[in-house]
Amino acid sequence: MIRDILIFWAKEFRFYFQSRMIYLVLLLYAAISVGMTLYVSDFYQNTTAGLYQFFKFQPGIMALIIPALTMRFWADEYKHNTLEIVFSQPVDYAAVAIGKFLAAWSITGIMLISSTGLWLVVGVMIPLDNGWIAANYLISFLMSGSLCAVSAAAAAFCYNALGAFLASMIAGMLLATVKISLWVENLLPDNAAIAELSKVFDFTRQFDDLISGQAGVAAGVYFLVLTAAGLWISVAAAEYKRS
Amino acid sequence: MTRYPVKNIKLFYFICGILVAVAALVLGINLLLGGRYVDLTADKKFSLSPQTLELLQRQEATIRLYVSKDMGSSRLAGYASYVRRLLSEYQRKSGGRVRVNIIKVEPFSSSQASAEKAGITPFYPEKNGVPVYFGVSVTNATGRTLAIAHLIPERQKALESDMSRLLSVSAVEKQPRIGVLSSYFRVANEANVLDYAENMPFVKELEARGFKIIPLSPTAAAIPEGIDVVLVFYPLNLGQEAIYALDQYLMWGGKIMMMLDVFSEERFRDLETYISYNSGLRDFLQNSGVSYQENVLVGDNVNSRSSVLDGHYIKYPFWLTVTESHIAKHPITEGIKTLFLNYSGFFDYLPQDNLKMTVLFTTGSNSGLMKAENVAAMDYDKLSEEYVPTNKEYPLALLLEGKFLSLFDRPLIEDRDMLSILPPFLSLPIKEGALLIVGDSDMAAEFLWNDDMTKDTPAFETAFSSDNIYFLQNMLDYLSQSGYVSVPVKREDSVDMSLAAYFYQSAAARYLKSKAQIADKKIIAAQEVAQAGRTLAAVSMPSAKRLKELEQLQRELSAADEALRRIDYQTKENYNDYLSLFAWVTIILLPAVFILAIGVGYRCYEIRIKRKAEEYVK
Numbered sequence: 001m002i003r004d005i006l007i008f009w010a011k012e013f014r015f016y017f018q019s020r021m022i023y024l025v026l027l028l029y030a031a032i033s034v035g036m037t038l039y040v041s042d043f044y045q046n047t048t049a050g051l052y053q054f055f056k057f058q059p060g061i062m063a064l065i066i067p068a069l070t071m072r073f074w075a076d077e078y079k080h081n082t083l084e085i086v087f088s089q090p091v092d093y094a095a096v097a098i099g100k101f102l103a104a105w106s107i108t109g110i111m112l113i114s115s116t117g118l119w120l121v122v123g124v125m126i127p128l129d130n131g132w133i134a135a136n137y138l139i140s141f142l143m144s145g146s147l148c149a150v151s152a153a154a155a156a157f158c159y160n161a162l163g164a165f166l167a168s169m170i171a172g173m174l175l176a177t178v179k180i181s182l183w184v185e186n187l188l189p190d191n192a193a194i195a196e197l198s199k200v201f202d203f204t205r206q207f208d209d210l211i212s213g214q215a216g217v218a219a220g221v222y223f224l225v226l227t228a229a230g231l232w233i234s235v236a237a238a239e240y241k242r243s
Numbered sequence: 244m245t246r247y248p249v250k251n252i253k254l255f256y257f258i259c260g261i262l263v264a265v266a267a268l269v270l271g272i273n274l275l276l277g278g279r280y281v282d283l284t285a286d287k288k289f290s291l292s293p294q295t296l297e298l299l300q301r302q303e304a305t306i307r308l309y310v311s312k313d314m315g316s317s318r319l320a321g322y323a324s325y326v327r328r329l330l331s332e333y334q335r336k337s338g339g340r341v342r343v344n345i346i347k348v349e350p351f352s353s354s355q356a357s358a359e360k361a362g363i364t365p366f367y368p369e370k371n372g373v374p375v376y377f378g379v380s381v382t383n384a385t386g387r388t389l390a391i392a393h394l395i396p397e398r399q400k401a402l403e404s405d406m407s408r409l410l411s412v413s414a415v416e417k418q419p420r421i422g423v424l425s426s427y428f429r430v431a432n433e434a435n436v437l438d439y440a441e442n443m444p445f446v447k448e449l450e451a452r453g454f455k456i457i458p459l460s461p462t463a464a465a466i467p468e469g470i471d472v473v474l475v476f477y478p479l480n481l482g483q484e485a486i487y488a489l490d491q492y493l494m495w496g497g498k499i500m501m502m503l504d505v506f507s508e509e510r511f512r513d514l515e516t517y518i519s520y521n522s523g524l525r526d527f528l529q530n531s532g533v534s535y536q537e538n539v540l541v542g543d544n545v546n547s548r549s550s551v552l553d554g555h556y557i558k559y560p561f562w563l564t565v566t567e568s569h570i571a572k573h574p575i576t577e578g579i580k581t582l583f584l585n586y587s588g589f590f591d592y593l594p595q596d597n598l599k600m601t602v603l604f605t606t607g608s609n610s611g612l613m614k615a616e617n618v619a620a621m622d623y624d625k626l627s628e629e630y631v632p633t634n635k636e637y638p639l640a641l642l643l644e645g646k647f648l649s650l651f652d653r654p655l656i657e658d659r660d661m662l663s664i665l666p667p668f669l670s671l672p673i674k675e676g677a678l679l680i681v682g683d684s685d686m687a688a689e690f691l692w693n694d695d696m697t698k699d700t701p702a703f704e705t706a707f708s709s710d711n712i713y714f715l716q717n718m719l720d721y722l723s724q725s726g727y728v729s730v731p732v733k734r735e736d737s738v739d740m741s742l743a744a745y746f747y748q749s750a751a752a753r754y755l756k757s758k759a760q761i762a763d764k765k766i767i768a769a770q771e772v773a774q775a776g777r778t779l780a781a782v783s784m785p786s787a788k789r790l791k792e793l794e795q796l797q798r799e800l801s802a803a804d805e806a807l808r809r810i811d812y813q814t815k816e817n818y819n820d821y822l823s824l825f826a827w828v829t830i831i832l833l834p835a836v837f838i839l840a841i842g843v844g845y846r847c848y849e850i851r852i853k854r855k856a857e858e859y860v861k
Contacts, residue, residue: 039826
């Protein structure tokens with residue numbers, strides 16, 4: 001199983017670099033995330049040691065970019081009828097899905113590395129908390145894994161790339177930008193129990209909880225659970241459609 | 244047979260099942276691990292110190308955090324989030340003994356009234372804007388409430404220290420009584436309270452930190468009963484009665500803290516002239532083996548603070564900075580990282596069998612000595628010529644503990660009626676006492692610990708520049724055995740300088756010297772213009788030559804103004820250029836270089852694979 005996963009991961013990972021679009025996506029990501037840090041937040045005036053202003057935009061930006069990586073997961077297979085060939089081999093659905101997911105997740109890792117120039121340059125000028133920043137990069141990577149899995153699940157229901165892109169983006173944006181706990185708090189101001197409950201499921205709040213320097217273990221597990229659930233739905237949806 | 248039950252049930256139900264399972268799992272994990280956190284920061288800014296954890300095991304209290312719904316600035320909102328997180332640690336680690344209530348304050352509501360009742364004061368980020376409330380109150384089991392009326396982000400690294408102090412102060416009903424004996428402070432007769440000088444609000448800070456301050460008369464021959472520590476602050480020509488009182492206080496096991504000063508900058512500012520110093524304590528100190536030269540200052544041209552002179556930052560040797568490497572490990576100095584002293588004296592010590600001596604902090608090895616009157620009279624150039632390092636470290640603060648010997652062999656006062664109201668004379672000690680001496684009193688002056696220097700700032704609300712106030716607090720805690728919790732201030736919690744400040748400083752650096760020169764010229768020109776104007780006003784018919792001279796001077800003055808404006812403009816331009824360059828490098832250049840490197844790497848990999856394939860075909 002692990003060998004199959006690695007084979008599919010390598011194949012899919014190479015596939016990304018066969019198109020020049022990936023370089024554009026990487027550049028777009030770096031420009032948007034650093035640009036937003038510099039021009040949308042108060043980064044110049046209030047530089048935090050953990051580069052919080054940079055990381056807080058990551059869920060929104062990732063939700064926008066990741067669908068471009070996951071939209072071809074299954075759509076291309078359906079289009080070229082290669083899925084039957086793949087599954088005629090002695091491989092599991094899960095190995096294919098996990099391999100594809102890992103390839104997209106690796107690309108998000110490269111995306112994150114492409115933005116480390118900000119860390120390097122600012123670190124030369126003023127002292128930063130490098131351990132905290134490195135941890136925040138890992139947390140962002142974990143969060144991007146969850147978004148990859150959710151996007152993969154949404155894409156698995158669609159037959160064409162555009163549909164997969166839109167479905168993934170809507171799912172990702174709903175998850176990563178809508179602050180459920182704030183809505184609940186405003187809609188039910190007197191119901192503290194429900195407000196507390198909503199915080200547990202709030203993606204942005206959980207991410208914020210992790211990158212603020214005091215990382216909640218439960219928040220970390222939340223992203224792992226979300227990733228596993230997204231992957232499971234993605235595998236199940238692909239199998240269901242094939243059947 | 245498949246592992247996924249999608250063929251048997253509809254996919255919709257299956258996904259719903261997964262979502263419900265995920266929800267249950269997330270809830271369960273939150274119940275199990277909800278209280279577990281990992282502090283990722285280098286300075287452990289979210290972790291509580293052992294002192295606080297120990298306090299939380301025995302303390303019951305309710306902490307109320309009052310926060311406005313709209314904080315008016317992202318910086319304050321960010322700090323509010325930090326405060327909430329740290330306070331939730333208090334609740335969690337206390338096992339429920341300390342309860343934290345977060346009260347969202349809305350303008351013109353009952354929450355606003357309750358905030359004001361608890362002692363939280365509003366501030367207005369915008370003119371005519373809505374009031375913002377951001378403060379904290381601590382109520383102990385008996386209902387006693389203490390509050391920090393206004394939490395400021397500048398004190399973020401001291402938040403735990405302040406909160407734990409407030410908690411422990413709220414629990415103690417009997418405060419340590421500190422008698423202040425000073426020639427600097429006046430005692431207001433009617434209320435018998437200290438009428439302390441404007442620049443000495445450390446007294447107010449100490450009161451907020453749980454000490455009861457009681458003024459003592461320098462002419463009384465005895466220290467009143469019930470005084471836990473006597474603080475002798477900047478003594479001047481102390482009379483025999485005061486020395487006798489201090490001597491006998493030590494014999495009875497009293498604790499004394501002395502802040503002497505060869506050259507008080509505060510006093511120099513007041514009087515605008517240097518007056519030689521005489522504490523009157525020479526014999527008293529020598530009796531315990533300590534000598535303090537009352538006309539010699541100690542400087543250090545490495546461990547000192549800078550001053551701007553002719554556009555350059557120059558280290559001024561008599562503005563001492565004492566850093567951790569020169570601070571001894573002792574309960575008094577725990578958590579103290581930086582101390583500022585201005586024009587300090589030093590101590591020599593001859594060991595005594597009956598006393599244990601601890602040097603609390605010293606100067607660095609680049610120290611040198613100079614006579615105080617010379618330092619007061621010299622300008623910087625002359626001073627730097629005459630200053631010669633002696634490569635010796637000089638003690639700046641000493642702690643003596645043990646059984647002190649009396650300076651007196653019989654009672655000072657022989658009047659029988661007076662003797663009857665004084666404590667019995669002791670020529671030998673009956674208990675161990677303590678004497679803590681510091682060579683500078685300016686270290687308590689506000690300009691050496693309050694970075695903000697906003698007058699009448701309440702205690703716990705100043706942006707501090709050094710640990711001087713914590714050192715004073717620790718000294719009194721140690722001597723009075725107050726039982727209060729003293730939590731060290733955390734290390735730097737955020738970047739010292741913002742990026743904007745860094746760029747602005749870089750942009751301004753190249754004009755610093757010329758700007759200072761022009762500013763000097765402007766001052767001279769302005770003085771000359773004023774002088775010429777006065778001369779002209781004195782005569783009824785000024786000559787044309789005089790008028791021309793005045794015009795010339797005014798032209799020089801406006802030229803200097805113009806030059807300063809040009810420098811400001813150029814600085815701003817440079818600043819904008821730096822910002823653009825920084826943005827261009829971080830947004831485009833560095834990511835592009837990285838992506839190019841990946842592209843080249845992948846291309847090389849492809850070529851290698853292709854060659855391998857060709858070789859295989861061949």
